[in-house]
Amino acid sequence: MPVALFNPAAPLEPLDAQLRAAVSDVLDRKQYVLGPEVHAFEDEFAAWHGAKHAVGVANGTEAITIALRALGVGPGDEVVVPSFTFYASAEAIPPTGATPVFCDVDPQTYLVTADSVKAALTPRTKAVVAVHLFGNVAPVDEIAALGVPVLEDAAQATGSRTTDGRFTGTLGAIGTFSFYPSKNLGAFGDGGAIVTSDDALADRVRSLRFHGSRDKVTYEEVGYNSRLDEIQAAILRVQLPHLQAWCSRRRQAGAWYVEAGLGEHVDLPVPAVGADPAWNLFVVAHDRADALRDALNAAGIGARDYYRQPVHEQQAMRPWPATVPLPGTAQAAARHLAIPMGAHLERRDVDEVVAAIADARLD
Numbered sequence: 001m002p003v004a005l006f007n008p009a010a011p012l013e014p015l016d017a018q019l020r021a022a023v024s025d026v027l028d029r030k031q032y033v034l035g036p037e038v039h040a041f042e043d044e045f046a047a048w049h050g051a052k053h054a055v056g057v058a059n060g061t062e063a064i065t066i067a068l069r070a071l072g073v074g075p076g077d078e079v080v081v082p083s084f085t086f087y088a089s090a091e092a093i094p095p096t097g098a099t100p101v102f103c104d105v106d107p108q109t110y111l112v113t114a115d116s117v118k119a120a121l122t123p124r125t126k127a128v129v130a131v132h133l134f135g136n137v138a139p140v141d142e143i144a145a146l147g148v149p150v151l152e153d154a155a156q157a158t159g160s161r162t163t164d165g166r167f168t169g170t171l172g173a174i175g176t177f178s179f180y181p182s183k184n185l186g187a188f189g190d191g192g193a194i195v196t197s198d199d200a201l202a203d204r205v206r207s208l209r210f211h212g213s214r215d216k217v218t219y220e221e222v223g224y225n226s227r228l229d230e231i232q233a234a235i236l237r238v239q240l241p242h243l244q245a246w247c248s249r250r251r252q253a254g255a256w257y258v259e260a261g262l263g264e265h266v267d268l269p270v271p272a273v274g275a276d277p278a279w280n281l282f283v284v285a286h287d288r289a290d291a292l293r294d295a296l297n298a299a300g301i302g303a304r305d306y307y308r309q310p311v312h313e314q315q316a317m318r319p320w321p322a323t324v325p326l327p328g329t330a331q332a333a334a335r336h337l338a339i340p341m342g343a344h345l346e347r348r349d350v351d352e353v354v355a356a357i358a359d360a361r362l363d
Ligand SMILES: Cc1ncc(COP(=O)(O)O)c(C=O)c1O
Pocket: 059, 060, 061, 062, 085, 086, 088, 089, 131, 133, 153, 155, 156, 177, 178, 179, 180, 190, 191, 192
């Protein structure tokens, strides 16, 4: 029986009528930009997180650029960012005028650590982008204790939390989210949000997403045209009440993989200390990751690598070569492999995947 790598459409099937009605309401209202749906979603998304403010933006990449700008990042500054992440985490930095400085990750958690960030700090460091990669939870408290503001890139971690009940995106100064369709909370197109409990940061973010204007007639600074649109907000509002249940299912699927003995065949992703991940991707590691991927795909099991070439090695990043050694990054890049994960997985799917990995006999 084939098992897909992910299947964002499956959990939405029972919501089909509601989703169509929500879109239809927007069409009837004919207000498409920064209207009641976006405002309501912002309030609901902030409340869901126990945060004071959420601001809808066009996507998770611009969310990072705008949040960095709100933190005061600009030309001459440095921003520390992991090299083992989706490219956008780093790509979002140069548009602020600042320089990305790549730091290492722990290849077991795939996350930055306080030590890896510390190694990359210089007197010019203005902020750290702590990526909650794959839904794992980066140690934001420890990084913030280094005395530098932390932007959490929670694009892959909507609904992940700490074991003491705080959600990703609320742990640092400011958090950014992506609603790309395959995320834990996905729109039917692009979308993003910025979450903060700091009034001044929220105010600046609201201005920056609308061309650097508070009143739409005077322009204080060069900003962005970066808004979540009404249709996407309406779609997200239908889904938000189900996010907690979907995250529980992701946690359950992760637990089933462990119970089913997956750890006998591959290295399991390790939740960081104090992390309760709502896995967006379940990423194992193996010395022969490509051979395992090919064997799984041949057996009808979704499996793929994401970041074989880490960000600092990408052509576009050549102006900013690595300044510290990145051995954890090299290891994670070479060995990682995503296997099926999502709210749609049943125990039998997980057993099927584990059996196919055992059958590949690569250990
Ligand atoms: C870690 C990470 N950061 C940032 C982004 C950018 O989000 P978007 O695609 O909404 O621009 C993504 C999206 O895949 C991501 O995975």
